[in-house]
Amino acid sequence: MSNTVSTEPEIIYDKQGNPHEVVDFNNDYEGAKLGFWLFLFTEIMIFGAMFLVFGFYLFQNTPEFMQSSGELNRVLGGTNTFILLLSALCMGLSLVKLRNGQPNTSKKFIWATIVLATIFLVIKYIEWSHEIHLGIYPGSPTLNEMENGTKLFFGLYFTMTGLHGLHIIIGIGVMFWVLALINSGKITSTDFVVLENTALYWDLVHLVWVFVFPIFYLIY
Amino acid sequence: MNNVQKSFYDETHTIFGHHKNKILQWIFSIDHKRISLMYLFVMLAFFAVAVIVALIMRLELFSPGQDFIDPNTYNQAFTLHGVIMIFLFIVPGIPAALGNFLLPLQLGARDVSFPKLNLLSWWLYVFGALLAVASLFIGDGFADTGWTFYAPYSVKTGTNVVWALSAAFILGFASILTGINFVATIHRLRAPGMGFFKMPLFVWGLYATSWIQILATPVVGISLIMVILERTLGIGIFDPTKGGDPVLLEHMFWIYSHPAVYLMILPAFGIASEIVPTFCRKPIFGYHAIAISSAMIAGVGYLVWGHHMYTSGESEMIKLIFSALTFFVAVPTGVKFFDWIATMYKASIDFKTPMLWTVGTFVTFIIGGLTGLIVASVGVDVYLHDTYFVVAHFHYAILGGVVFLMFAGFHYWFPKITGKMYDEKHASRAFYVIFVGFNMLWFPMFLAGMFGMPRRYFDYLPEFEIYHKVATMGSWLFALGLIYMFATLYRGWRYGEKAGANPWNATTLEWQIPSPPQLENFGTIPYVDFMPYEYKDGEPVHHFDLAVKEDSPHE
Amino acid sequence: MNTNSNQELHPVKSSVYINVFYLLIGLTILTLAQPMVIDLDLGSTLIVQLGIAFTKAILIVAYYMHIKSSSSLFKKLIYTTVVLWIVLYTLMAIDTYYRYTPNDLFR
Numbered sequence: 048m049s050n051t052v053s054t055e056p057e058i059i060y061d062k063q064g065n066p067h068e069v070v071d072f073n074n075d076y077e078g079a080k081l082g083f084w085l086f087l088f089t090e091i092m093i094f095g096a097m098f099l100v101f102g103f104y105l106f107q108n109t110p111e112f113m114q115s116s117g118e119l120n121r122v123l124g125g126t127n128t129f130i131l132l133l134s135a136l137c138m139g140l141s142l143v144k145l146r147n148g149q150p151n152t153s154k155k156f157i158w159a160t161i162v163l164a165t166i167f168l169v170i171k172y173i174e175w176s177h178e179i180h181l182g183i184y185p186g187s188p189t190l191n192e193m194e195n196g197t198k199l200f201f202g203l204y205f206t207m208t209g210l211h212g213l214h215i216i217i218g219i220g221v222m223f224w225v226l227a228l229i230n231s232g233k234i235t236s237t238d239f240v241v242l243e244n245t246a247l248y249w250d251l252v253h254l255v256w257v258f259v260f261p262i263f264y265l266i267y
Numbered sequence: 268m269n270n271v272q273k274s275f276y277d278e279t280h281t282i283f284g285h286h287k288n289k290i291l292q293w294i295f296s297i298d299h300k301r302i303s304l305m306y307l308f309v310m311l312a313f314f315a316v317a318v319i320v321a322l323i324m325r326l327e328l329f330s331p332g333q334d335f336i337d338p339n340t341y342n343q344a345f346t347l348h349g350v351i352m353i354f355l356f357i358v359p360g361i362p363a364a365l366g367n368f369l370l371p372l373q374l375g376a377r378d379v380s381f382p383k384l385n386l387l388s389w390w391l392y393v394f395g396a397l398l399a400v401a402s403l404f405i406g407d408g409f410a411d412t413g414w415t416f417y418a419p420y421s422v423k424t425g426t427n428v429v430w431a432l433s434a435a436f437i438l439g440f441a442s443i444l445t446g447i448n449f450v451a452t453i454h455r456l457r458a459p460g461m462g463f464f465k466m467p468l469f470v471w472g473l474y475a476t477s478w479i480q481i482l483a484t485p486v487v488g489i490s491l492i493m494v495i496l497e498r499t500l501g502i503g504i505f506d507p508t509k510g511g512d513p514v515l516l517e518h519m520f521w522i523y524s525h526p527a528v529y530l531m532i533l534p535a536f537g538i539a540s541e542i543v544p545t546f547c548r549k550p551i552f553g554y555h556a557i558a559i560s561s562a563m564i565a566g567v568g569y570l571v572w573g574h575h576m577y578t579s580g581e582s583e584m585i586k587l588i589f590s591a592l593t594f595f596v597a598v599p600t601g602v603k604f605f606d607w608i609a610t611m612y613k614a615s616i617d618f619k620t621p622m623l624w625t626v627g628t629f630v631t632f633i634i635g636g637l638t639g640l641i642v643a644s645v646g647v648d649v650y651l652h653d654t655y656f657v658v659a660h661f662h663y664a665i666l667g668g669v670v671f672l673m674f675a676g677f678h679y680w681f682p683k684i685t686g687k688m689y690d691e692k693h694a695s696r697a698f699y700v701i702f703v704g705f706n707m708l709w710f711p712m713f714l715a716g717m718f719g720m721p722r723r724y725f726d727y728l729p730e731f732e733i734y735h736k737v738a739t740m741g742s743w744l745f746a747l748g749l750i751y752m753f754a755t756l757y758r759g760w761r762y763g764e765k766a767g768a769n770p771w772n773a774t775t776l777e778w779q780i781p782s783p784p785q786l787e788n789f790g791t792i793p794y795v796d797f798m799p800y801e802y803k804d805g806e807p808v809h810h811f812d813l814a815v816k817e818d819s820p821h822e
Numbered sequence: 823m824n825t826n827s828n829q830e831l832h833p834v835k836s837s838v839y840i841n842v843f844y845l846l847i848g849l850t851i852l853t854l855a856q857p858m859v860i861d862l863d864l865g866s867t868l869i870v871q872l873g874i875a876f877t878k879a880i881l882i883v884a885y886y887m888h889i890k891s892s893s894s895l896f897k898k899l900i901y902t903t904v905v906l907w908i909v910l911y912t913l914m915a916i917d918t919y920y921r922y923t924p925n926d927l928f929r
Binding site for chain 3: 514570573580582588
């Protein structure tokens with residue numbers, strides 16, 4: 048949001064003559080971060096609502112949920128957990144490097160994040176295709192034959208991992224945009240709030256997976 | 268000097284710099300004042316559509332049996348009326364239109380925190396609106412589920428539910444962006460010296476509202492997405508044949524949609540808190556109590572959604588909890604009313620049109636609010652649920668509360684927005700016409716509801732005919748009054764006299780700059796070390812001229 | 823650039839990120855190992871798993887998302903959201919627990 052036009056801060060004086068700075072709405076680091084955090088709260092509410100639905104049906108269909116959870120591939124899911132963990136580290140380090148005045152190293156870390164995110168998506172794709180190959184997808188004849196709890200488990204599984212995957216795809220898009228901004232000098236070691244917010248977003252994507260992974264894969 | 272200043276109608280910032288085309292200068296403007304006016308006009312256009320749909324429904328109900336629309340069209344009509352009124356008119360209504368205009372002015376800021384996001388929000392709003400309109404003309408027409416989209420009917424019906432749901436989702440997003448923008452603005456861009464408890468009360472209302480927009484809207488967003496997935500992919504989450512639970516959808520829907528009514532009313536209360544001290548020429552009674560009660564209503568109002576579901580099969584235990592919490596919301600609301608009345612006590616009240624609307628609202632909203640307590644008690648509600656009683660309660664609270672106060676706000680800030688003055692005599696007459704029409708329209712519905720007339724029914728038994736006849740005639744009077752009012756405002760806008768910077772002798776910062784305000788609002792930002800609404804002997808204590816920069820020579 | 827904000831931020835160090843990363847790796851291994859090593863019933867599994875998940879979440883929010891070094895406004899906002907969710911979940915849990923069961927009132 049911020050322009051790099053650096054002007055003198057506007058100062059006004061109270062009756063005693065003390066100076067007070069007027070916050071410039073065009074260039075407000077704290078405000079940009081606050082706004083992004085508020086957006087993250089909406090994301091938390093979205094995923095939180097989905098966890099609420101999950102918890103509700105887990106309570107009602109405990110045996111089927113435990114059984115279905117055992118059928119998911121823990122090796123792939125676990126690998127993805129580590130990949131996302133590593134990508135969050137890369138994203139954080141890219142911010143550190145940028146602020147320390149090493150934009151090239153910073154870009155390398157963003158590229159690493161993009162590669163890791165892509166690997167995450169590929170593994171997700173393998174998982175999904177395996178399940179779809181078995182005939183398990185929302186509304187499939189095989190799934191419709193099964194217990195209600197199983198239908199709900201896989202309905203939620205595809206919805207929640209799908210929504211999470213969508214966030215990963217959006218995140219990759221944003222990172223390319225950030226790379227372009229660094230290249231054109233719009234993100235610098237003193238004006239980095241866009242990269243910082245991207246890192247916050249990526250941490251949120253990671254955070255969501257921290258909860259999605261155990262409740263789907265590890266309740267067998 | 269006022270004549271020298273260019274107003275925001277003459278110059279603007281856009282996202283692409285300067286362009287000669289006047290229309291492009293509006294629809295790509297990032298000036299909060301222009302965005303607010305664009306919101307206002309689109310919103311009022313949809314308000315007109317929804318009023319016409321409502322008039323058609325009332326006309327159909329004038330006499331029993333089918334007259335000129337068939338039952339299915341009737342179902343679509345009340346859905347359309349609900350979706351437009353809720354998602355396109357009331358929810359964005361005060362925050363996005365009046366709030367957008369006034370928030371930076373009242374805070375002493377030059378714009379909102381994220382002007383581009385503000386514009387994006389308007390575009391999303393228009394896009395969502397077009398999506399809703401488009402679904403009218405495609406396939407089997409508009410959704411016939413009611414604006415609540417309850418499963419399993421919303422999963423089964425053949426109408427364009429997915430379109431309506433997507434529209435509601437996008438509109439929700441627009442509303443979230445406004446909320447984010449406002450909270451960031453209030454936290455960051457207050458004029459130096461203006462602490463939270465020196466803000467005007469309208470800002471407090473907007474602050475509480477924005478939090479509801481941020482924290483509640485996503486919940487309904489995701490539930491609407493799940494209904495879409497249910498219809499398109501069959502994920503089974505709300506489909507009872509697959510083990511899904513429709514009551515869960517009702518929970519998720521009302522987690523948003525009940526706070527949404529507080530989202531509507533809180534900024535409206537804020538308008539009342541601005542108007543009452545101005546026309547009583549007195550500092551407001553209990554400033555802190557009003558400010559905190561806004562936050563309390565937002566907080567407690569978040570936790571009462573279950574009172575919409577007493578008959579839907581939620582557990583008896585939770586019914587009792589929700590009932591108790593609902594009664595508790597009446598406490599902070601009551602605080603506000605007592606404060607306003609205490610402000611009016613022993614004041615020499617100037618009954619100009621904005622004050623008339625506000626006092627009229629005290630009557631109608633009290634009826635709406637107290638009948639709310641009646642339906643909040645579990646036992647009574649089992650009897651009154653889904654009857655006209657609830658319809659009347661809702662319209663007394665929202666139409667007689669939010670919309671009346673919105674009209675009050677229109678009249679109050681009209682001179683600030685347009686720089687002109689409307690005709691006082693006609694404006695106050697329009698109020699009386701609408702007020703009478705409103706009560707004639709909705710009061711009979713309380714009676715019809717108590718005698719068992721169910722809502723959303725296309726036909727009714729002969730014994731309800733008298734109520735429907737009176738209500739329909741009231742609706743005509745009401746519509747006439749609306750035309751009268753908007754015609755008066757239009758005449759004021761085109762031919763009215765120049766209003767001057769502060770026609771009401773009001774105290775908040777927006778009145779200390781010329782009307783209409785210039786681009787970026789303030790030449791000088793004041794240091795705010797005083798409370799809003801400071802009057803002494805019927806005159807504002809502080810006078811400023813904030814139009815030009817202090818140290819620059821006057822042109 | 824706005825002068826009053828950036829300089830207040832803590833000095834940025836890679837080591838914090840890397841130390842937290844090791845902690846998170848350790849916790850993730852714990853998460854994976856728990857069902858394989860000790861076989862608990864569902865309730866205990868959930869407590870263990872969600873306990874680890876929340877620990878990870880706190881680490882991520884505090885260090886990766888810089889809340890530990892942010893102004894008190896951000897901390898307050900996060901507490902508010904957490905409290906709101908606890909209340910929402912509690913209300914929903916009450917309904918879920920009592921609905922259609924003999925535990926409900928008036929049955």
